[in-house]
Amino acid sequence: MAKLRIRKSNHAMNRSLGGDIGINAVLLVMGAFMFLPMLYTVMQAFKPLDELWHYPPRFFVQNPTLNNFKVLLNLMSTSWVPFSRYIFNTAFVSILGTVGNVFLSSMAAYSISKMKFPGKKALFQVVVYSLMFHTTVTSITNFWTMSKLQLVDTYWARIIPACATSMGLYLMKQFMDTSVPTTVLESARLDGASEIRVFWQIAMPMVKPAWLTLIVFCFKDLWNAGSSIYIYSEQFKSFNYAIGQIITGGVSRQGAGAASTVIMMMVPILVFVITQSNIIETMSTSGMKD
Amino acid sequence: MSQKTETVNRPVSRKDMTKWQWTWKEMKNNKTGYFLLAPFYIIFFTFTVLPVILSVFFSLTDFNMLETPNFLWFDNYIRLFLDDDIFMLAIKNTLVFASITGPGSYLLSLIMAWFINELPPKIRAIMTLIFYAPSISGNVYMVWTYIFSADSHGFLNGTLMDLGVISTPIAFLKDTSYIMPIVIIVALWTSLGTSFLTFIAGFQVVDRSLYEAAAVDGVKNRWQELWYITLPYMRPQMMFGAVMAITSSFGFGGIITALVGYPSPDYCAHTIMHHLDDYGGSRFEMGYASAIAVVLFFMMIGSNMLIRKLLGKVGK
Numbered sequence: 001m002a003k004l005r006i007r008k009s010n011h012a013m014n015r016s017l018g019g020d021i022g023i024n025a026v027l028l029v030m031g032a033f034m035f036l037p038m039l040y041t042v043m044q045a046f047k048p049l050d051e052l053w054h055y056p057p058r059f060f061v062q063n064p065t066l067n068n069f070k071v072l073l074n075l076m077s078t079s080w081v082p083f084s085r086y087i088f089n090t091a092f093v094s095i096l097g098t099v100g101n102v103f104l105s106s107m108a109a110y111s112i113s114k115m116k117f118p119g120k121k122a123l124f125q126v127v128v129y130s131l132m133f134h135t136t137v138t139s140i141t142n143f144w145t146m147s148k149l150q151l152v153d154t155y156w157a158r159i160i161p162a163c164a165t166s167m168g169l170y171l172m173k174q175f176m177d178t179s180v181p182t183t184v185l186e187s188a189r190l191d192g193a194s195e196i197r198v199f200w201q202i203a204m205p206m207v208k209p210a211w212l213t214l215i216v217f218c219f220k221d222l223w224n225a226g227s228s229i230y231i232y233s234e235q236f237k238s239f240n241y242a243i244g245q246i247i248t249g250g251v252s253r254q255g256a257g258a259a260s261t262v263i264m265m266m267v268p269i270l271v272f273v274i275t276q277s278n279i280i281e282t283m284s285t286s287g288m289k290d
Numbered sequence: 291m292s293q294k295t296e297t298v299n300r301p302v303s304r305k306d307m308t309k310w311q312w313t314w315k316e317m318k319n320n321k322t323g324y325f326l327l328a329p330f331y332i333i334f335f336t337f338t339v340l341p342v343i344l345s346v347f348f349s350l351t352d353f354n355m356l357e358t359p360n361f362l363w364f365d366n367y368i369r370l371f372l373d374d375d376i377f378m379l380a381i382k383n384t385l386v387f388a389s390i391t392g393p394g395s396y397l398l399s400l401i402m403a404w405f406i407n408e409l410p411p412k413i414r415a416i417m418t419l420i421f422y423a424p425s426i427s428g429n430v431y432m433v434w435t436y437i438f439s440a441d442s443h444g445f446l447n448g449t450l451m452d453l454g455v456i457s458t459p460i461a462f463l464k465d466t467s468y469i470m471p472i473v474i475i476v477a478l479w480t481s482l483g484t485s486f487l488t489f490i491a492g493f494q495v496v497d498r499s500l501y502e503a504a505a506v507d508g509v510k511n512r513w514q515e516l517w518y519i520t521l522p523y524m525r526p527q528m529m530f531g532a533v534m535a536i537t538s539s540f541g542f543g544g545i546i547t548a549l550v551g552y553p554s555p556d557y558c559a560h561t562i563m564h565h566l567d568d569y570g571g572s573r574f575e576m577g578y579a580s581a582i583a584v585v586l587f588f589m590m591i592g593s594n595m596l597i598r599k600l601l602g603k604v605g606k
Binding site: 015016019020023026027030031033035037038041052053054055056059104105107108110111112116117119120123126127129130131133137138139140142143144145147160161163166167169195196199217220223224226229240243244247254257258261264265268269272277279280281282284286287289 | 313331336338424443445487512538548
């Protein structure tokens with residue numbers, strides 16, 4: 001497996017002091033631009049009412065309170081569809097979609113990366129081209145396909161398309177190309193292992209960083225998904241959609257809105273922190289030939 | 291006839307068969323390969339490739355999901371480009387928006403990744419998280435509606451009034467002269483995503499010995515190092531990052547709607563994505579919506595092709 005080389009020191013050569021100062025200054029300014037709004041969200045979530053309406057507005061919270069989270073819970077309990085249902089919907093779709101995508105993408109990626117058969121180059125090229133357009137292009141026409149397949153207004157309308165993403169296949173294939181030596185697979189085949197066994201017991205453990213990355217990317221997309229044009233019924237809608245309804249309830253719900261955002265963002269951020277080094281390792285193989 | 295008897299005596303080789311026979315044999319020998327990729331590709335073709343083909347077909351009809359469609363040839367496109375003033379506005383807005391956020395997010399990702407790479411490993415991991423977090427945190431961009439809120443309780447208005455810069459609050463998210471710059475800033479804020487991570491990774495795998503060799507060859511500073519060694523070395527990552535940045539620059543419709551509502555005041559932030567949703571998602575004019583989708587599709591593919599051409603020149 002290609003291990004990532006982590007550099008100990010960068011100050012080997014050609015580093016001017018002025019350049020260092022300049023780089024750190026830019027990082028500081030841009031870091032503040034990226035970080036302060038995130039921090040402000042967290043601050044808003046813990047502000048009591050009088051601080052939310054204080055003039056002039058204060059950035060930092062003075063007397064942190066959990067009141068906004070309580071308001072949020074109250075709002076949740078008054079909704080027509082029980083809030084636990086929205087959470088279940090998002091969790092159900094996220095988990096099934098992620099598991100499906102990891103399995104199907106890995107299988108297809110293994111086949112394209114490690115086996116020889118006619119047509120595989122063309123099949124991969126189609127996926128590369130599909131990376132170049134955003135899914136908004138396909139969403140409207142897919143409504144027709146979904147209705148023909150009777151998938152509209154079911155969980156499957158969100159799960160099935162999520163099971164085969166071009167990103168999933170692309171990342172898995174690129175990583176397998178560099179990290180799974182063909183010789184290892186060959187010797188396993190000579191020992192009489194079936195292709196499926198070689199894939200599952202030899203190749204898959206070797207590409208752990210890639211499928212961890214795929215889990216994070218896929219989970220984050222499904223977790224953050226808001227309303228979908230394929231779902232009408234309230235009882236199938238997502239957590240993010242329900243939270244959006246609360247926030248749009250007006251400025252008076254600013255605190256509860258911020259509290260809900262904090263809950264929403266904690267999950268993907270935590271998942272990323274845990275898997276960061278694996279993700280970076282995967283992305284290093286994601287390059288595209290020109 | 292003599293040829294046939296000959297083949298019995300030696301193993302079958304490619305020369306004995308036509309191209310098609312050979313292909314067919316190879317396909318049969320590798321059934322497992324097709325079996326493994328079939329589930330993925332069946333779904334992929336149904337929901338990613340088929341809709342593109344269908345869009346082209348639907349765009350030539352007046353299909354509306356209910357009645358039998360009539361064939362219109364290019365009427366939808368003629369209506370789109372000659373009769374639909376809002377679509378013209380949408381094209382203009384999309385081009386302005388995408389041509390700033392696409393290259394903007396790309397350069398921002400690349401430069402920030404490069405600077406972060408100069409830091410020690412531990413700080414590097416923290417900075418990566420700080421820059422990447424806004425793009426994965428769901429609807430966290432809603433915080434900008436608190437910052438740009440139109441009354442004195444909005445963070446920016448309140449602060450500016452307190453400092454005496456302005457005397458009455460500015461309706462940032464309703465004033466057409468502020469909306470476009472603000473949505474572009476917010477879009478850039480959430481845009482350090484996949485391409486940023488790709489660059490972070492790309493910088494870390496550049497072969498260190500190349501730098502030592504380059505120093506001997508007379509590369510004097512880090513700018514030269516970047517241009518002559520690092521960037522050419524990580525060209526594949528740069529290509530992939532470009533594709534990601536451009537594709538997502540066409541996908542910010544949701545953020546615009548969340549910040550300024552739909553439709554935006556005077557359609558000043560109305561993009562092709564909104565127009566598509568309007569006709570496809572709300573009015574079910576599938577034929578017309580498909581024509582919009584086809585135009586959007588070619589804009590995306592076209593800009594990707596253009597950028598890939600340009601990137602081929604890096605380091606030369």
